[in-house]
Amino acid sequence: MAADGWSLGKHAFTSRLLVGTGKYKDFPTMKAALAASGAEVVTVAVRRLDLSKQGDESLLSWIPQGMKLLPNTAACFTADEAIRTARLGRELDMGDLVKLEVIGDKRTLFPDVEELVKAAAVLVKEGFTVLPYTNDDPVTARKLEDAGCAAVMPLGAPIGSGLGLRNPYNLRIIMETVKVPVLVDAGVGTASDAALAMELGAVAVLMNTAIAEAKDPVMMAEAMRDGVAAGRKSFLAGRIPMKLHASASSPMTGLIGT
Ligand SMILES: CC(=O)[C@@H](O)[C@H](O)COP(=O)(O)O
Numbered sequence: 001m002a003a004d005g006w007s008l009g010k011h012a013f014t015s016r017l018l019v020g021t022g023k024y025k026d027f028p029t030m031k032a033a034l035a036a037s038g039a040e041v042v043t044v045a046v047r048r049l050d051l052s053k054q055g056d057e058s059l060l061s062w063i064p065q066g067m068k069l070l071p072n073t074a075a076c077f078t079a080d081e082a083i084r085t086a087r088l089g090r091e092l093d094m095g096d097l098v099k100l101e102v103i104g105d106k107r108t109l110f111p112d113v114e115e116l117v118k119a120a121a122v123l124v125k126e127g128f129t130v131l132p133y134t135n136d137d138p139v140t141a142r143k144l145e146d147a148g149c150a151a152v153m154p155l156g157a158p159i160g161s162g163l164g165l166r167n168p169y170n171l172r173i174i175m176e177t178v179k180v181p182v183l184v185d186a187g188v189g190t191a192s193d194a195a196l197a198m199e200l201g202a203v204a205v206l207m208n209t210a211i212a213e214a215k216d217p218v219m220m221a222e223a224m225r226d227g228v229a230a231g232r233k234s235f236l237a238g239r240i241p242m243k244l245h246a247s248a249s250s251p252m253t254g255l256i257g258t
Pocket residue numbers: 019020021022043072074099133158159160161162185186187188206207208209210
């Protein structure tokens with residue numbers, strides 16, 4: 001199969017799995033899982049980075065070489081906070097990409113979409129390549145695209161829930177509504193969820209908890225890598241239409257004795 005690449009702004013990728021850095025039991029496990037995932041993009045919460053830590057004590061030093069950093073604005077609850085956090089990431093030399101999170105509710109971690117659209121518009125004007133974590137609402141997705149975001153990242157389910165894709169139909173509508181890449185972000189529980197997201201037509205999947213909190217994070221990272229690749233191939237190959245009744249696998253005409 002010819003290379004099946006995709007891009008975000010000026011950045012080109014082949015892997016369609018993006019991974020996070022939170023919740024690992026230790027840095028060596030995180031590093032091994034990130035490497036096993038085959039992901040090229042790894043997201044890091046700017047507000048959770050402990051800048052006083054150096055060398056092996058710093059999370060950043062455990063990110064495999066060559067992975068692209070995607071700073072995120074986790075734990076921001078207003079547009080202003082998210083904008084300041086994104087700027088801080090840029091000052092720390094983390095590049096132009098930003099995963100924009102503006103959380104509206106502590107219990108569900110659902111996004112505050114008004115603040116999200118506001119923050120996106122400002123950051124796009126400042127030259128960021130903005131990737132907003134949003135809910136599964138096609139209207140918000142369109143507003144984010146209109147604001148100049150390079151992609152939209154609707155949730156599959158609440159962050160860390162592992163519930164899988166709660167509303168695949170809305171995800172499909174979002175994919176039909178916007179022209180920018182649609183990445184499913186959050187809620188994936190296992191490899192079949194990732195495959196399903198790709199079969200629906202997602203350009204990529206971003207996940208953290210399902211790998212970090214698996215019994216064997218390295219093996220789960222491999223499963224997610226394979227699930228994403230299988231789902232993508234299945235999407236490209238085109239599934240058969242579903243039929244209510246049987247259709248025999250062997251032709252019924254010309255049977256001996258008929
Ligand atoms: C790491 C990160 O950015 C999370 O906020 C992201 O949304 C992934 O969610 P899961 O942990 O549910 O995969």
